[in-house]
Amino acid sequence: MSFLKIERLTKRYDHITAVDGISLEIERGEFISLLGPSGCGKTTTLQMIAGFTDVTSGRIVLDGRDLAEVPPAKRGLGLVFQSYALFPHMTVAANVGFGLEMRKVNRADRDRRVAAALQLVGLSSMADRYPRRMSGGQQQRVALARALVIEPNLLLLDEPLSNLDAKLRDEMQGELRDIQERTGLTTILVTHDQSEAMALSDRIVVLNKGAIEQVGPPEAAYKTPSSHFVASFLGRTNTLEGNREGPSVSVKDQRWTVGEDGNSGPILVAVRPERISFGETGLKGIVRKRVFQGSQWFFEVESEAGPIVVLAPNDSRRLPGTGDTVCLAWQAEDMRVLPRDRAV
Amino acid sequence: MNRNGPLALAFHALVVLFVTAPILVVCVVAFTSRGYLSLPTDGLSLRWFYAIGDRPEFLASFRTSLWLAALSSTIAVVLAVPAALAIGRLKFAGRGLLLSLFQSPLMIPHLVLGIALLRFFTEAGLGISGWTLVAGHLVVVFPFALRLILTTSVGLDQQIENAAVSLGASRWTKFRRITLPLILPGVVSGWILSFIQSFDEVTMSVFISTPHTTTLPVRLFLYIQDNIDPLVASVSAILIVLTVIVMVVLDRLFGMERLLVGPGRS
Amino acid sequence: MSAATTDTAIAAPKSAPRERFSATPYLLNLPALLVIGTLLLVPLIMTLILSLHSFGMYTGVTDDISFKNYAEIIQDSYFHEIFLRTFRISLLTTLLCALIGAPEAYILHRMRAPWRSIFLLVMLGPLLISVVARTLGWAMLLGSTGVINQTLTGLGILSAPVQFMYTETGVIIALAHVLMPFMVISVWAALQRLDPQVENAAISLGASPFTVVRRVILPQIMPGILSGSIIVFALAASAFATPAIIGGRRLKVAATLAYDEFLSTLNWPLGAAIAVLLLVGNIIIIVGCNRLVERRYAQVFQ
Structure with a gap:
């Protein structure tokens, strides 16, 4: 049985369905990303797992326990919020120690574990500072330490890196993955940034309009997107109109033979810009x-x-200039054939 | 920022004179040595400040006003905190109606409140006492307490509280350790503004004061009705100086603009 | 003193779409609702009922129900004069406050760093000083042996002292002083919303300072002036302590009239009727004018 099991999870507000019957199984130690544009239901899903949003229907089972019966304060999840949500009136040490205090951990143990958590995120020297006086990246680490110190059974990260600048984000990505691997924590990351999702996770869950479009390892999802939406959301892609006749696919006068047979008729062809030469x-x-x-x-x-759109590596090859007439070519295995009616 | 021209500065000087003159004149007249209202042209005298000592009722009224203000603003704040947390952050049917009701004392003339409360307390057989005065002042100061607590509670990041809950805090712990400290500036400034409003209130209090529970402004008002002599000037001067001290402290602590105008852009 | 701002409508929280019914917000509001509801609505309703009773010199207050008190107020020219005076005083006070307060707020707005907050404190600070003390100052300034008369006669400008005490002029001056901070607050708040670059844009287009004020600044702060005027008018119409001290027993306004009926003549029903009229008039002015201003300036507010 999987560690976290989400069954037909649905959230309806007055007129909108924010999450529409999501089912998902997550193994212990996995790093999963919920990826999608804003309004796709990823944050609502996370909020339901954390218990801050009521579930309309469906079940969330964590380690064999139905979470519906567990109040948010007793779920023992580690949360990192987009705004970090640090307690501004408490020092870094008090912030990190808060969860342990709630668990009635004695003073000596608490100090030791807070120190260890701060060590883990590289903030040992800042224990007595107030969050206001820290940079975004440092606040982010405090939030992470605060979530990790309670030894949660599940770590939930809600767009944790979106408020950081590009360079810091890359740095934190590495650290996040590093810490996750060291602690072996099952982690769910909510993000709209596909490169972040691909860099960090074991599996990506692409969400659109409250439903799952695709689940799979980053590479597979990138290489073989199951829909036009996934293809265009995961990295840049070219979508061209074409036709299919059995095993052969054509775009204008160009023709490729793709392995499997399929229904004849109009289709869409997706090609990554870096695959075109x-x-x-x-x-x-x-x-x-x-x-x-x-x-x-x-x-x-x-x-x-x-x-x-074409991306060409900056090697010694000569490249055409603006206004030049060119011929664009790609291999059959570099293109993905998608049904035309699923186009968005 | 563009500078003001000489005409504007002259206008400004006149306005400042207009605003400060009646306040300054009270403070100056208080130092007269004569037996009637006059400017202290022949030297300053503390005669009329000593004279307050012969009128224990002024000191008693001062004490009454302090207690009344402290009590009514404390109760107002205790009632306003939960109401502000609900109105400021939750969506529920009747929310607008409640807010209008709570703010309505601002629209009602204090004279009408005084008459209504006098009728209410006598009809209800409670009579008029110190407690009815507290009740009346509570109604008057509640909107001020609510407004300032509301502005801080609206700005509160819900995620901070959620973070506390996710770390295992109970409702009460969350309130005590996280929410209350975060809205404390609003609570404190709300209490202070309520205190000042209560301390200065005269119109409603005239109706529901008893000879034993006469507030200082009411005492002054009733005294002036009979005669205006330098004694009221010295009492008022002390009142003014105390207020100015509180005012400067408040300005340092919170900024007068935030307290009276509401949170600006800065 | 009453409200600093009546338009404290707080926008509904944007996050957290409506969840299923929860009792929490109602429980949190319950204590305040019970206390304020009881101490506000019940007494007001009782006052309304009281105003319908009648009063006899020997019978006291009787429990009958009639509109006799209102009819008396409507028919008697004595009451007409008082209500008309109250209206006139309020109108002139509002005008005076607008003419002084609005330019002053703009001048404050243009001041530099330390002066700006110092003079804002000077303008708004009096709001915290007891009304009685402030009015007392005016009584000392305006009296026939007061500072103004002594100075003017001393300088030979006047041959005999001018009577300000117990006159409408005196009441208007003192009321304008007491209520001016409300106008400054209201205009100041409107000025704070102004984009400082707009003024520079107008100057860059060749507008003179006067044109900038008239064509660019004034239209934008007009809602502030109007809502300030509503507050000042409402507070002036129901002001009690200042007209009582400066106007004395002879120059009555609606509020001092109600006070006398209640505490001197002991005709509570008639006093209650005057109070009800004062309340209704207040609410009509505040709510009605606010609506008008909001409709007229809907685009400016958005």
Whole structure:
């Protein structure tokens, strides 16, 4: 039996269904990301697991225990909030020690465990500071230490890195993953940032409009998105209209043979920009724009099949300039065939 | 910021004179040595300050006013904290109606409140006592306490409380350790503003005071009805100086603007 | 003294969409509701009933129900004069407050760092000083042997002292002083919402300082002036201590009239009727004018 089991979880407000029958199983020690745009129901799901939002229907079972019977204060979950939600009137040590105090841990033990938790997040020297006087990254660590020190059975992270600048975010991502691996804590991360989800998690749950679009390891979800929504949400993608005839797929005059047979008719083709190369033959187009991005070049090409974005590595190869006529080519395995009616 | 022109500054000087003159004149006249209202042209005298000592009823009224203000603002704050937490942060049917009811004493002339409470207490057979005065002042100061506590409780981050709950805090612990400390500035400033409002109230109190529970403003008012002599000036001067001291302390602690105008952009 | 601001409507919390019914908010409001409800609504209803009773010199208050007291007030020119005077005093006080308070608030707004908060304290501070003490100051200034008359006659500007005490002029001056802070607060709050760059934008387009004030500043702070005026008018119309001290027994206004009926003549029903009229008039002015101002300036507020 899985560690956390969510069964047909639903949350309805007056007129809107925020979460629409989500079912999910999470194993002990797993790092899961709930990924989706704002309003997709990811935060509501997290709030229901934490117990701050009432469940309309469905069940949440943690370690064999139905959480409906457990008040939020007794669930023993570690939470890190988007705003960090540090107690502004308490020092860092008092913040981190609060949960232990609630658990009636004696003074000596408490001090020891607070010190250990601060050590873990690298803030040992700041125990007596007040949160107001700390940077965003430091506050974030305090929030993490406060959640970890109570030795939670489940760690819930609600957009924990979204208030940090890019460089700090990368740094914290590494640390977060590191700490999670060391403690072996089952972790659920809520985020709208696909790169964050991919960098951190064992599995990604892509949510849209209150329902699950896809569940899977980051690589698989990126490589084989199950829908147009997932394809466009997980990284940048080109979606082109095409046709299918048995095992063969065509876009304008270009033709590929994809392994499996399928129903004939109009389809959509999704291709990642970095999988497209400039060649002698292929889909014709004119370069409208090219932008230097350090390790790569970004191209916007007006092709026969509509606008296409191409990312080319910045190696020694010669690349076309603005206004050049080019041919775009890609391999059959680099493209994903999606039904046309599921387009968003 | 653009500077004010000479015309504007002249206007400003006149307004400042208009605002401060009656207050200053009371303080100056209090130092006269003569037996009637006059400017102390022939030297300052403390004669009329000593004269207060011969009128124990003024001291008794001062004590009554202090107790009354402290008691009514404390009760007001105790009632306003839970109400403000609910109105400021929860959505429920009748919320607007409750807020209007709680703020309505601001719209009702104090004279009407005085008449209504006098009728109410006599009809209810309670008579008029110190307690009815506390009750009346409670009604008058409640909106002030509520308003200031409301502004801090609206700004409170719900997630901070949720964090406390997720760490295992019970409802009461959450309130005592997290919520109350966070709204404390509003509670304290609400109490102080209520205290001042109560201490200065005269119109309603005239109706529901007894000879034993006459507040200082009522005592002064009734005294002035008969005669205006330097004694009321010296009593008023002391009152003014005390208020100014409180005012400067308040301004340092909270900022007068926040207390009277409400939270600005800064 | 009464309200600093009556428009403290707090917007409903945006987060937390409506959950299923919860008793918590009602339980939290219950103590305040019981206390304020009992001490406010019940006495007001009893006053309304009292105003319908009648009073005889020998019978005292009787339990009959009639509109006799209201009819008496409507028919008697003695009462007309008092209500008209109350209205006139309130109107002129409001005008005076607006003419002094609004420009002063703007001047304060343009002041530099230390002066700004110092003079704001000077303007608003009197609000915390006892009304009786402030009015007493005016009695000392305005009396026939008061400071103003002594100075003016001493300088030879006046040959005989001018009587300010027990006159409407005296009451208006003192009331304007007592209520001016409310106007300053209201206009100040409107000025705080102003985008400081707008003024510079107007100057960059070639507007003179006077044009800036008239065309850019004034239209934007008009809601502040109007809501300040509503507060000042309502408080002036129901003011008691100041007209009682400066106006004395002879120059009666509605509030002092009700007081005399209650505590001197002991005609409680008639006093209650005057109080009810005062209350109704107050509510009509505050609620009605607020509606008008909000409708007129709906775009400015958004």
